[in-house]
Amino acid sequence: MKVAALETLFCAAGWRPWIFVKATADDGSVGWAEVTESNGSPHGIAGVVADLAPLVVGRDPRPVERTYWDLYRATRQSPGSVVAKALAGIENALLDLKARALGIPVYELFGGPTRDAIPLYWSHCGTTRARAWEVTKTPKLASYDDVAALGREVVARGYRAFKTNIVLPGEEPRVLMPGFREGGGQERAEEIVRALVALLEAFREGTGDRARPIVDLNFNLGPEGIVRVARSLEPFDLVWLEVDLYDAVALADVRRAAPMPICSGENLLGSRAFRPYLEQRALAVASVDVIWNGFHQAKKIADLAETFEVTCAPHNYTSHLATFIAAQWCAAIPNARILEFDVDDVPWRDELVTVLPEISDGEIRVPAGPGWGVDVREDVLAEHPWPR
Numbered sequence: 001m002k003v004a005a006l007e008t009l010f011c012a013a014g015w016r017p018w019i020f021v022k023a024t025a026d027d028g029s030v031g032w033a034e035v036t037e038s039n040g041s042p043h044g045i046a047g048v049v050a051d052l053a054p055l056v057v058g059r060d061p062r063p064v065e066r067t068y069w070d071l072y073r074a075t076r077q078s079p080g081s082v083v084a085k086a087l088a089g090i091e092n093a094l095l096d097l098k099a100r101a102l103g104i105p106v107y108e109l110f111g112g113p114t115r116d117a118i119p120l121y122w123s124h125c126g127t128t129r130a131r132a133w134e135v136t137k138t139p140k141l142a143s144y145d146d147v148a149a150l151g152r153e154v155v156a157r158g159y160r161a162f163k164t165n166i167v168l169p170g171e172e173p174r175v176l177m178p179g180f181r182e183g184g185g186q187e188r189a190e191e192i193v194r195a196l197v198a199l200l201e202a203f204r205e206g207t208g209d210r211a212r213p214i215v216d217l218n219f220n221l222g223p224e225g226i227v228r229v230a231r232s233l234e235p236f237d238l239v240w241l242e243v244d245l246y247d248a249v250a251l252a253d254v255r256r257a258a259p260m261p262i263c264s265g266e267n268l269l270g271s272r273a274f275r276p277y278l279e280q281r282a283l284a285v286a287s288v289d290v291i292w293n294g295f296h297q298a299k300k301i302a303d304l305a306e307t308f309e310v311t312c313a314p315h316n317y318t319s320h321l322a323t324f325i326a327a328q329w330c331a332a333i334p335n336a337r338i339l340e341f342d343v344d345d346v347p348w349r350d351e352l353v354t355v356l357p358e359i360s361d362g363e364i365r366v367p368a369g370p371g372w373g374v375d376v377r378e379d380v381l382a383e384h385p386w387p388r
Contacts, residue, residue: 021089031097035089048086091294130173151206179219189225230258266315
């Protein structure tokens with residue numbers, strides 16, 4: 001078996017493109033990966049894959065780790081970012097090819113499953129209905145009564161946890177993201193506290209405390225502001241407070257001051273990036289993006305985290321292919337805690353794949369088919385071209 005072609009495919013999925021890597025072998029078999037990112041450089045990822053394709057095409061896809069390190073050495077002067085994500089996409093596509101050739105799920109390449117199912121939490125709960133309700137064909141978050149109704153929906157659909165952001169319901173609902181757009185810092189902390197307290201009070205009315213909240217602050221505040229928010233949200237019994245800081249010592253200071261567990265790491269790439277956060281005891285939960293790190297590299301991160309008694313939760317917010325990959329990763333490690341899943345998304349998401357995730361009572365069954373256990377339907381992908 002040899003790799004005959006390596007390519008990047010896109011589709012327009014509402015407010016962002018979904019990005020896939022496709023590896024085709026000379027026997028016609030196909031390996032899939034996803035490398036979607038919402039705030040980076042889709043063309044950059046595709047460019048790196050194209051630049052690295054000559055180092056992959058013509059090779060046996062099955063010695064995946066050898067190929068990964070050849071690609072790593074070829075790009076080691078440009079570590080991280082779109083380069084690392086492109087390497088992850090290539091690794092995952094080759095793992096899919098290899099496991100399909102053997103007729104086994106990918107997790108069987110890494111010791112077999114540690115579990116048959118993994119709990120899910122409803123991610124971007126309310127966030128999507130504030131910023132993309134027209135695209136997803138879901139109710140608009142026009143009032144706090146709508147937030148309470150959404151909380152009742154979370155419970156009715158079997159989810160025991162949900163994650164939200166800094167959401168302001170209204171006729172023109174908004175999601176505050178000062179760390180990405182209009183500027184943040186400590187001066188926004190009081191505004192963010194008011195918004196989150198009102199939001200979580202409405203969610204509590206709807207859930208009746210039968211589903212616990214997670215709040216994701218992303219990069220929207222610095223350490224002082226994060227601590228202010230954390231102390232204000234103590235009464236809401238958060239599963240965790242999720243934040244992003246690129247300084248491990250600063251995050252460790254936040255964790256010591258916060259009254260709830262701290263989760264972080266979704267933007268870190270590679271075990272070297274995670275190591276200082278673990279050494280500083282900055283994390284209670286490591287958020288690991290499996291499609292941005294690569295399955296095997298992400299497992300190395302989980303193995304490192306396990307030595308520090310830290311649990312892991314995949315960062316996962318894109319198509320069903322990414323969910324299948326993340327679910328297999330949860331099966332392959334002993335310290336998986338819960339899996340992120342976007343319930344609200346573009347209405348045709350189910351049509352894009354050949355197999356749907358098996359979800360019941362807030363849990364997903366670990367896929368059992370060869371490779372990732374799913375294929376991307378290229379005819380559906382072609383119906384939603386990106387760029388438009």
